[in-house]
Amino acid sequence: MRDIKMDLLSTEILTNRLRLKPVSMAYKEEIFSEFTEDITKYMCPRSPQHIAEIEAFIDNAILDLKKGSDLRLVILKKDSQEFLGCVGLHGMLGKTPEFGIWLKKAAHDRKYGLEAIRGIKNWAEQNLDYEYFLYPVDRANIASRKIPETLGGKVVREYEHKKTNGNILYLLEYRIERA
Structure with missing residues (x-):
């Protein structure tokens, strides 16, 4: 089981090219400007209309x-x-934590998403007690589907x-096993 004393507010994960650190108000302007309609096309949330929505997300x-509960x-x-x-x-x-990710448009096609998810997966394998990971992704989002597939994920469920x-997503839910 995860150590109750673990301080997720100071968790930092380093990969070859990336630094992952807890979301904070220091990034609200960048999140607001980059979390666009185009970025959210295959995501459940919509792009924010007001910066207050991002502030609420960060809070x-x-x-x-x-x-x-969430990293x-x-x-x-x-x-x-x-x-x-x-x-x-x-x-x-719980026993089946779920990955989620989005990258700004200028960061696409550089494998940053795979590197970030792999970094969190490695961290979780050292710090969490879980059975497997879930990774839901819209079936039309081919670039994002490559992430769980590269990590050995298998589709275990399809749903809308x-x-x-109001738009409908057609999700594939991947199951990614422990290493």
């Missing part, structure tokens, strides 16, 4: 970090500290999900 993320991190380039997006591991108190804007 909730910090509460979840304090509770130990929500910003993705930064290690060398320049450039903001690239956000990544999370949700439902950490209505987005907050």
Whole structure:
């Protein structure tokens, strides 16, 4: 079982090119400007209309970090500290935590998503008691589907999900086993 004393607010994960650190208000402007309609096309949430929505997201993320239920991190380039997006591991108190990720448009096609998810997976294998990971992704989002497939994920469920804007996502839920 995860050590109750683990401080997720100070968790930092380093990979070859990336630094993952807890989301904070320091990144609200970048999150607001980069979490666009185009980025959220295959995601459940819609793009924010007002920065207050991002502030509420960050406040909730910090509460979840304090509770130990979700690890929500910003993705930064290690060398320049450039903001690239956000990544999370949700439902950490259960046996099947779920990955989530988004990258700003300028960071696409560089395998940052795979590197970030792999970094969190490696961290979780050292720090969490779980059975396997889940990774839901819209079936049309080929680039994002490559992440769980590269990590050995297998589709275990297909379902529809209505987005907050009313559009329908056609999700494939991947199961990723422990290493």
